[in-house]
Amino acid sequence: MSQERLTALQHALAGQQVQGFLIPRCDEYQNEYVPAADERLAWLTGFTGSAGLAAVAGDRTALFVDGRYTLQAAQQIGSQPIEQQNLAPADIANWLCAALKEGDTLGYDPRLHTEPGLAPLKKRLDECGIHLHALDANPIDRIWDNRPAAPCGAARPHPLTFTGEDSASKRQRIAEQLATKKQDALWLANPEVCAWLFNIRGSDIPHLPVALSMGFLYQDGSAVLYLAESATTEALRQHLGRDVEIVHDKLALFTAAERQHVQKVWADPLLTNCWTLHELRNREIKILLERDPITLAKARKNAVELEGSRAAHIRDGAALCEFLAELPAAVAGGRQDKSFGELEAVQLLRSKRELREGFTDDSFDTISGYCGNGAIVHYRVSPQSSLPMRAAGIYLIDSGGQYPDGTTDVTRTVALGEPPPRAKEHFTRVLKGHIAIASLRFPKGTCGEQIDAFARKSLWDVGLDYAHGTGHGVGSFLSVHEGPQRIGKANTNVALEAGMIVSNEPGFYLTGEYGIRIENLVFVKESAEYPGFLEFEALTMAPIERQLVDPELLADSELIWLNRYHATVRETLLPLVSEQTRNWLVAATEPLSKAQ
Known part of the structure; x- marks a missing residue:
């Protein structure tokens, strides 16, 4: 981390009237491996591990890592003015309460956090009189010169010879669980869920053969899927069939769900980011927060x-x-x-x-x-x-x-x-x-x-x-x-x-x-x-x-x-x-x- 980057971030935070900011190591899909455009933690701190979080609070900065990365983090921080701390909710909250003062505001990017992930922090910050505030835009993105472009490679069908079950069968099987739970739709929160359900693969994330995607599965087995326009080929459309609508704008997912008169949505709280839940609640859609049924189905290999x-x-x-x-x-x-x-x-x-x-x-x-x-x-x-x-x-x-x-x-x-x-x-x-x-x-x-x-x-x-x-x-x-x-x-x-x-x-x-x-x-x-x-x-x-x-x-x-x-x-x-x-x-x- 150069001092210029930290100084620029502190100025950006002041412009948004917050005194602190959280920088997790993830993207809006909660992926473990993230595209280069989402490596904000590495850009700011130099730490390249697969799990960690940084916090800037006033004139202090800390990097939180778990036991796997203690030595690596120390090496990569080097002589930078970053405190190394343990990646545990209580330790993060206690550090923030010490670094900020009553009445301060801690900003976060709602696309990069889940509600369960923030809950222990919010509870402790409330006790200290510190406000947690969702920002409309990530301040790092505004100051990151030469930030890599977001990936948008082509999504491709994954053959039945490898999957052992076609997408229509998978969709119907999962939709039956939706009916049992009396839910109109299942929120498909990340590319892995979509890759398994639709039998598609891609190359948008290093080491993870997926295309960046999210969507809704409806109770009748049909679905709407977000993919970048450049990711969508005619071969893919034929593979997905008429029962899967493809949209190229994330907000269009919610519009499509409204057209289907979706009123109740099943969403995995550990996979679904805060921004998505906000969009659902703004439309007065009731949310069932339970583990995604696809996660377990995907784990049971045929x-x-x-x-x-x-x-x-x-x-x-x-x-x-x-x-x-x-x-x-x-x-x-x-x-x-x-x-x-x-x-x-x-x-x-x-x-x-x-x-x-x-x-x-x-x-x-x-x-x-x-x-x-x-x-x-x-x-x-x-x-x-x-x-x-x-x-x-x-x-x-x-x-x-x-x-x-x-x-x-x-x-x-x-x-x-x-x-x-x-x-x-x-x-x-x-x-x-x-x-x-x-x-x-x-x-x-x-x-x-x-x-x-x-x-x-x-x-x-x-x-x-x-x-x-x-x-x-x-x-x-x-x-x-x-x-x-x-x-x-x-x-x-x-x-x-x-x-x-x-x-x-x-x-x-x-x-x-x-x-x-x-x-x-x-x-x-x-x-x-x-x-x-x-x-x-x-x-x-x-x-x-x-x-x-x-x-x-x-x-x-x-x-x-x-x-x-x-x-x-x-x-x-x-x-x-x-x-x-x-x-x-x-x-x-x-x-x-x-x-x-």
């Missing part, structure tokens, strides 16, 4: 989606193995360029994925962390931060790909030389947690928070833990972070159900030295042996670093699991990799045993 995900993970695993097989020689200087670091590793892995059928993009910015950078949970390598790698220490690579038949996400921790002291113990304890989740059988109705401790127990046994969730949902050629299911400490009250895809990624991070994470994607399936129970099946196919495993710390059942997994990886991937990689793959999947 047989076609699961088969596609299996296929995508196999191709992706082959690409990852090609990368891992070449990595030691690249680090040792075996490539033409003698300098090989974290950034070059990202480029090498990307080049391997690009050779695989259907690859369209990374599913997120690859986390490529060598030694101390690996301890930054969501580290994003840059030319300035990239460390040169050598044949020593530990390297963490967390990456994924977008393919038309599936979305992948995998983390492997690699020993580039003799492991540092206790690294094998730390890695093996993380592996024990990974195996505990992977091999778990649990009754239907179990939520992710009820099984999270299985992943952490081995670390807890020696007073260790990690500051991130154990697992997140994953979409089908959609977001790599998809709800509502997850595995973590926080309550979700969302039961894991057959067909859901979730990550299994316990970790451990020793600040300044190394990071360890082992991540596979798994899907939930019915137990064939025990009726009423569920279990996981692995989708990810890639070896787990044998050099970092201490077999003596593993129970016999854990060792059996690891050897069986490696046998499956070897059998599945051997036909798909080069001869050089075959030799590496055989060695990387050799059975491990305890000392006799």
Whole structure:
């Protein structure tokens, strides 16, 4: 952040007669990944993480981040006059109450916030006599010179061979729930919801194959959909059919709903921004604020989606193995360029994925962390931060790909030389947690928070833990972070159900030295042996670093699991990799045993 930007923002706030302003890291669709035109938080502070919020209050500025980004935020703030704080509603509210005074006004952009997100702030600010005020225009947009243009790429049909269900069937299925709830329409709040419901994809957001869109689904299964004019092709119109009206202005959505005599709308409060709710209430439309039924329907993958995900993970695993097989020689200087670091590793892995059928993009910015950078949970390598790698220490690579038949996400921790002291113990304890989740059988109705401790127990046994969730949902050629299911400490009250895809990624991070994470994607399936129970099946196919495993710390059942997994990886991937990689793959999947 340049001092000029902060000064310009403070002048703009004074012009709107507010003393403070909130800058979240999101867009009007509440997307995790946002177009360059919506990277307001990064423009002001330099922080590029996927979750955070800045607040300007008088002459003070703070950046709020969670435990995943503590180290990254400190590095990116540098010497700027920004206070780093914890991203928790109570901490944000307390800071604002200290930085502002009674009678002051805190401005916010209603398109970038949800009512549940603002509720705890509003309650505390009211107690302090500070007013929360929605601004008509975002002041940053007025002072951001050379702001990137909003994306407007073409939306495209996503074939039935990948979706397993046509849009008309999906719309009718969801519309039946509208009738049950006695609602006239469902608010389609974001591009992911629209992508699933209408079987469309796009390229408007980095790593997320969607077109910027929102709309209404009516009780009869017809719909109105907002898309930019440049996003709408004749092929798309034919795909959507006569029952889907396309508009190119967001306010036209509400006009279309009024023509349909919509009086009651179901809207997800966690997805719907404050501006939309204001527009609905201005039209005296009653709102049912409950979780969007599409979110859960989208999370339950059908047989076609699961088969596609299996296929995508196999191709992706082959690409990852090609990368891992070449990595030691690249680090040792075996490539033409003698300098090989974290950034070059990202480029090498990307080049391997690009050779695989259907690859369209990374599913997120690859986390490529060598030694101390690996301890930054969501580290994003840059030319300035990239460390040169050598044949020593530990390297963490967390990456994924977008393919038309599936979305992948995998983390492997690699020993580039003799492991540092206790690294094998730390890695093996993380592996024990990974195996505990992977091999778990649990009754239907179990939520992710009820099984999270299985992943952490081995670390807890020696007073260790990690500051991130154990697992997140994953979409089908959609977001790599998809709800509502997850595995973590926080309550979700969302039961894991057959067909859901979730990550299994316990970790451990020793600040300044190394990071360890082992991540596979798994899907939930019915137990064939025990009726009423569920279990996981692995989708990810890639070896787990044998050099970092201490077999003596593993129970016999854990060792059996690891050897069986490696046998499956070897059998599945051997036909798909080069001869050089075959030799590496055989060695990387050799059975491990305890000392006799």
